[in-house]
Amino acid sequence: MGKIFAINLLAMVFLGLSCGGDIKAEGRSSYPIDIDTKLKLLNKPAVKSIQSEDGDIIDCVDIYKQPAFDHPALKNHIIQMRPSYDVATQENSKFPLSQIWQSKGSCPKGTIPIRRIQKKDLLRDTSLDNFGRKYPTQSSYPSSSMPKESNNSSLDLATVNHSTALLYSNGDDFLGAMGEINVWNPTVVDPEDFTTAQIWLKAGIQHSFESVESGWVVNPRLYGDIKTRFFVYWTRDGYRRTGCFDHTCSGFVQTNPGVALGTALRNVSTKSGQQQNISVEISKDPHTNNWWLKLEKNIPIGYWPPHLFRYLSSQKVQLVEWGGQVYSKRLTRPHTTTAMGSGEFASGLYGKACFIQNIRIVDDSYQVKYPGNAVPYSDETNCYSTWNHPEKGGEPVFYFGGPGRNPKCP
């Protein structure tokens, strides 16, 4: 109750700001744009709409009219309906993802399900400009070559208001990565905070890196509640001006008719109970250079076309990260109690702490393997910890997370 109230209150505050504020369009254009125009731009005409029991509305949109095609680089883009390759050896016909909205219907052939963005979603954000975006991790550090970020202590310097606990692998020759992510519903206490468990594939210049990402998130600022949702994300400038979650801007091309980006997962794990996982793969199609997202080993969801990027269009991935990220303006004392993972420290291990297992990279000859140089990293080990735990007779499982504020993280 308290949390929902806080969220509504915030929306009201922002309503005031947004109406009087200086509202700008996305990207480089700077003409003022009002909320109704923005809504019209974001939401495409629906062939059919599905009212989900959790309050979301899912629009079934003609696959050729999805938001991606508003992107200037994708004006004449021809959809690649399925990847031309398979890196995962495992055939898997399992349903990719169980989401709450699916119990109320499905989308007709030729359409894809898109979570409708409502006026209240826009009003909740600090500005229309920020809608659907992570905040920049860094403000004004000089840029230099990217891999440095991952091999010395400058990673914490580079991170403003974000706390990460992750496993990274640094190289020059990755064509993909995968991992099976344990699903939880951690506490998020401030309406502006978010917490993720995800994989990142990055390239480019350090502080204006390019990244394609997917996993689960609790993000009340964007979605208006504290449910665990499946998301995709991309940026080409270190979260500054480009990219966004899901379909909240143009870029990601969806092909799968059964999964809606940014909608709530039906099942999350419980302490010492049934564990839920989502298996995420992002890899480059050798023929089109599209970065394909697949779930449950082999089920294609959609892709990021190379035209969105500079480095990821022609080059390989330099850095892969698996783990969690908390955004909060209260990473100082007193520290936020927004949690990461399950809210338990990595030392809780299976059934208590969040994990990512079956961690893989795809190397430059499309070999799928456990990364040779996987290194755990945490910004604030007393708040959110890591443990790449060697399992008996097998490869390590990466545990991460924590409660945020606690006696050691005041």
Ligand SMILES: *[C@@H]1O[C@H](CO)[C@@H](O)[C@H](O)[C@H]1NC(C)=O
């Ligand atoms: C960091 O970089 C140095 C030199 O470039 C290398 O020898 C070392 O193995 C790297 N360490 C990690 C943890 O990646």
Ligand SMILES: *[C@@H]1O[C@H](CO)[C@@H](O)[C@H](O)[C@H]1NC(C)=O
């Ligand atoms: C980390 O990178 C910075 C910037 O390149 C450099 O000045 C510093 O010496 C590096 N630290 C270590 C421990 O390698």
Ligand SMILES: *[C@@H]1O[C@H](CO)[C@@H](O)[C@H](O)[C@H]1NC(C)=O
């Ligand atoms: C997910 O939850 C539903 C009920 O909410 C249950 O029927 C189903 O068995 C659960 N699935 C798994 C894999 O636990």
Ligand SMILES: *[C@@H]1O[C@H](CO)[C@@H](O)[C@H](O)[C@H]1NC(C)=O
């Ligand atoms: C998630 O992974 C764990 C550990 O491998 C496994 O025990 C569990 O059955 C998985 N859950 C599902 C729903 O597949």
Ligand SMILES: *[C@@H]1O[C@H](CO)[C@@H](O)[C@H](O)[C@H]1NC(C)=O
């Ligand atoms: C980080 O948080 C501070 C408040 O602690 C805020 O003033 C600043 O704008 C935030 N920076 C970013 C990039 O979100």
